[in-house]
Amino acid sequence: MKQEISLRINGEQYQITTAPERLLVDVLREDLLLTGTKKGCAEGECGACTVLIDGEPVASCMTLVGQVQGKEITTIEGLARNGELHPIQKAFVELGAIQCGFCSPGFIMVAKALLDKNPNPTEEEIKRAIAGNLCRCTGYQKIVEAIQAAAKEMAGGGDGE
Numbered sequence: 792m793k794q795e796i797s798l799r800i801n802g803e804q805y806q807i808t809t810a811p812e813r814l815l816v817d818v819l820r821e822d823l824l825l826t827g828t829k830k831g832c833a834e835g836e837c838g839a840c841t842v843l844i845d846g847e848p849v850a851s852c853m854t855l856v857g858q859v860q861g862k863e864i865t866t867i868e869g870l871a872r873n874g875e876l877h878p879i880q881k882a883f884v885e886l887g888a889i890q891c892g893f894c895s896p897g898f899i900m901v902a903k904a905l906l907d908k909n910p911n912p913t914e915e916e917i918k919r920a921i922a923g924n925l926c927r928c929t930g931y932q933k934i935v936e937a938i939q940a941a942a943k944e945m946a947g948g949g950d951g952e
C-alpha cells in the first residue's frame with residue numbers, strides 16, 4: 792500500500808507517495824530521476840548502486856525506501872559543488888579510473904565514505920573498502936591510485952599536476 796514518504800537526499804527534502812517496500816535504487820532512479828546511482832546485479836553483489844546512508848555505504852538495491860525515512864542519503868549527484876567535481880570524481884577522471892563508467896558512482900561513494908572517516912588510508916585499507924565493488928573494465932589498480940590521489944588532494948597535499 793502506498794504511503795507518504797519523506798526523504799532527505801543530498802541536503803534536499805523530497806516528499807513522495809509510494810509503497811515503502813520499493814527498493815531505494817528504483818525510487819532514486821525512476822521517481823526522482825537521480826540516475827547517477829546504477830542498478831547492476833540488484834542482488835547486493837556488485838556495488839554499482841552504492842549510496843551513503845548517514846555516511847555509511849549501503850547497497851540501495853538491498854534497501855527499502857521505507858527504511859530510510861529521516862536518514863541523510865547521499866548519492867553521486869550530491870558530490871559536485873557549484874559545478875565543480877568532487878576531488879574523488881576529478882581523480883577518477885584524471886587517472887583513468889573510469890572506462891565504461893557503470894561501476895564508477897559506486898566506487899566513488901565507497902571512497903567518499905572511506906576518506907570521510909580515514910583521510911589517509913593505506914593501500915590495504917583502500918582495497919578492503921572497495922572489496923564489495925565490481926569493475927569489469929579497469930583492473931582496479933587505477934581505482935586504488937585515484938583514491939590515493941584524492942586523499943592527497945583533500946589533505947591539501949596535492950602536487951598540483
Ligand code: FES
Pocket residue numbers: 829830831832833834835836837838839840841850851852853
Ligand atoms: S545493483 Fe546493488 S549491489 Fe549490484
Ligand code: FES
Pocket residue numbers: 888889890891892893894895925926927928929
Ligand atoms: S569502468 Fe566499466 S565496469 Fe568499471
